[in-house]
Amino acid sequence: MKILFASVLIFFVMNAQAQTPDEKITSLGLQLPPATKPIANYVKYVRTGNLIFLSGHGPTKADGTNITGKVGKDLTIEQGYDAARVTGLSLLATLKDALGGDLSKVVRIVKLNGYVNCLPDFTEQPKVINGCSDLMVAVFGEKGKHARAAMGMVALPNNIAVEIEMVVEVK
Amino acid sequence: MKILFASVLIFFVMNAQAQTPDEKITSLGLQLPPATKPIANYVKYVRTGNLIFLSGHGPTKADGTNITGKVGKDLTIEQGYDAARVTGLSLLATLKDALGGDLSKVVRIVKLNGYVNCLPDFTEQPKVINGCSDLMVAVFGEKGKHARAAMGMVALPNNIAVEIEMVVEVK
Amino acid sequence: MKILFASVLIFFVMNAQAQTPDEKITSLGLQLPPATKPIANYVKYVRTGNLIFLSGHGPTKADGTNITGKVGKDLTIEQGYDAARVTGLSLLATLKDALGGDLSKVVRIVKLNGYVNCLPDFTEQPKVINGCSDLMVAVFGEKGKHARAAMGMVALPNNIAVEIEMVVEVK
Secondary structure (H helix, E strand, O other), rough: OHHHHHHHHHHHHHHHHOOHHHHHHHOOOOOOOOOOOOOOOOEOEEEEEOOEEEEOOOOOOOOOEOOOOEOOOOOOOOHHHHHHHHHHHHHHHHHHHHHHHHHHHHHEEEEEEEEEEEEOOOOOOOHHHHHHHHHHHHHHHHHHOOEEEEEOOOHHHHEEEEEEEEEEOOO | OOHHHHHHHHHHHHHHHHHHHHHHHHHHOOOOOOOOOOOOOEEOOOEEOOEEEEEEEEEEOOOOOOOOOEOOOOHHHHHHHHHHHHHHHHHHHHHHHOOOHHHEEEEEEEEEEEEEEOOOOOOOOHHHHHHHHHHHHHHHHHHHOOOOEEEEEEEEEHEEEEEEEEEEEOO | HHHHHHHHHHHHHHHHHOOOOHHHHHHHOOOOOOOOOOOOOOEEEEEEEEEEEEEEEEOOOOOOOOOOEEEOOEEOOOHHHHHHHHHHHHHHHHHHOOOOOHHHHEEEEEEEEEEEHHHHHHHHHHHHHHHHHHHHHHHHHHHHHHHHEEEOOOOOOEEEEEEEEEEEOOO
């Protein structure tokens, strides 16, 4: 009985470890949006060698609209965190597109820069950008742990609440 | 007659494709300014492997003065677009210098980050930075299509209207 | 006598050139702080190939507190310069940690982005960020000369005076 229990436990643990990033996204109850289109004369990502540079992405919801406003004024920190998480899903959608649909080709999330639309007295940018950082670690585990910079911006395109860009090492 | 016309057409199309980036700059009626000097203890670019990281450049005109002011307040969006284009010419001058005078060594404009000097309610950063993005695509074609981030800054050095930096893959 | 003097001179010159970055830091009368810990779900640096991407660092003093406030309002330019220098020491501490304690593995400081917490009318960001740039050149000589961008931010995490990130090529 003990052996059976241990076997079942090992099966589940190994299965958890064997989860692909896509399975992980599903098991988190999340769904990637369709990859967004650029709003000007540029592209959403460029690959050079084993690095993918992702354009600045915004918090585009499933219905195509953006989460807008200044965090700390129009949005709470929690709403800012959600906006960063939604932005992270948009980044993952682009990344998946860049990798021919296979997020398991991600070797490491190298760098994440998070820009928060806010007022001069707002100082909680890290708590906001955590929405994206936490998502990357939830999806990729150790490979999702990245170098990061979080900053406050006086204004962002279309008044989006956050803008986030990443550099990713891939196979 | 048809064959002659087709031949001439093919000649022009091939010629257009065979244009070097420098010829393209000339055919656009543009001229690169002299490469600017850094204003502090740094350099205008560093090459590492096949990547060139370009410093943040400003809209330095042919006479050495900068286009200054906040876009949306002191400058219109159109004037901001022009400032971004002038900044792009300055970036190309540095890039040419970095490549020993030969812009045809550019493999890909990888990433472009554009920072717009503006007020908290300005949300048209993409339209401004297009001035530089459009230039890169005009000069390099498909190789000029880059990943991008555009943001609003509360203030920039010497009150320049825009600051733009790039990462470029080269031969 | 002349030969002895020349020999001594040559010895000192060669010795100066042979100084490791760590010896240089000591000879400058500086001391690296302990490497700081991330304040959220990210890491202080990620290495990919021969490049190290360092997270945005702040001006954390030896006692663990930060230099805070807006430069040009709460701090003078000189105090801002000092904050950038302190931030540079924190970056070097992380870099040393990343290189197993051996800063002589640095091949080149590739890129340095400096973000200054300031008001809309502040335009001396380069003079502030020089505090970090000058340090890198003092420690690494020619290898310390980097591409750079300096910008003004409406707000920074925990109201730190400056935030600086770097890309470094290493052996």
